[in-house]
């Protein structure tokens with residue numbers, strides 16, 4: 001009986017082993033809705049890898065937080081509960097302050113600067129993720145961030161006390177330095193937060209406002225600040241990665257580079273079209289006035305100093321490279 005069990009366990013182990021080498025299926029956790037350009041781009045990436053891997057790897061995307069919610073995805077991929085997933089980088093400042101560099105106001109205010117900042121920071125970020133058992137695949141920015149509000153904002157005092165939806169520590173800090181009352185809320189819960197009156201303002205992209213049809217929740221104003229381009233990154237679990245053969249790993253990296261290029265283009269298009277979509281829906285779309293701009297610039301300077309002391313010499317190296 002013992003021998004029988006022994007042989008059976010070897011047989012099962014062999015079966016699992018050969019199976020894992022022959023065909024893998026990866027469930028890909030995505031936080032944002034299927035209609036979002038990040039999700040559409042990730043789905044194209046997944047389909048391309050699946051099609052070209054000769055049956056060795058199938059990647060199935062799960063948008064809208066259906067597999068894991070936005071706030072859970074990093075941990076899920078790190079622990080291998082999901083082999084691959086997407087996460088908003090600057091929400092992970094506690095993991096590594098360098099992941100927050102793309103959310104420092106006024107450090108990179110155009111796509112070309114955002115790309116420069118990405119190039120200057122990527123290697124260091126990927127190295128740190130590798131230490132945590134993660135493989136960095138690609139990153140794509142959201143369009144320029146702007147201020148949404150239910151009521152008109154003409155001065156800093158109009159912002160005082162506003163219930164503000166934040167998406168990371170940087171936006172919490174902006175709110176604190178401005179006198180707003182911040183609450184961190186994932187994108188999936190935005191509509192509910194506005195419709196129940198839990199919040200009345202936020203800073204995010206025209207894309208997110210458009211995707212949420214934010215005007216249906218009484219949000220009438222969008223003020224383009226365009227002070228940073230925060231990114232989403234796609235990461236894979238290293239153990240899952242190591243189960244793939246070299247050809248499949250190379251294929252993923254190649255398709256990741258394709259998806260990254262495509263994603264940056266889609267983002268640029270959204271930066272124009274989605275502002276227009278907000279205006280077409282009846283929202284007032286404009287820029288912040290000079291007084292507000294200089295307020296946010298000052299806030300940005302304070303935050304840059306705070307970040308520099310947090311990020312230490314690694315941060316300094318990246319900043320001087322940039």
Ligand code: PCA
Nearest residue numbers: 142167186187204205208
């Ligand atoms: N949309 C996401 C992150 C940045 C953006 O533009 C959000 O609002 O959560």
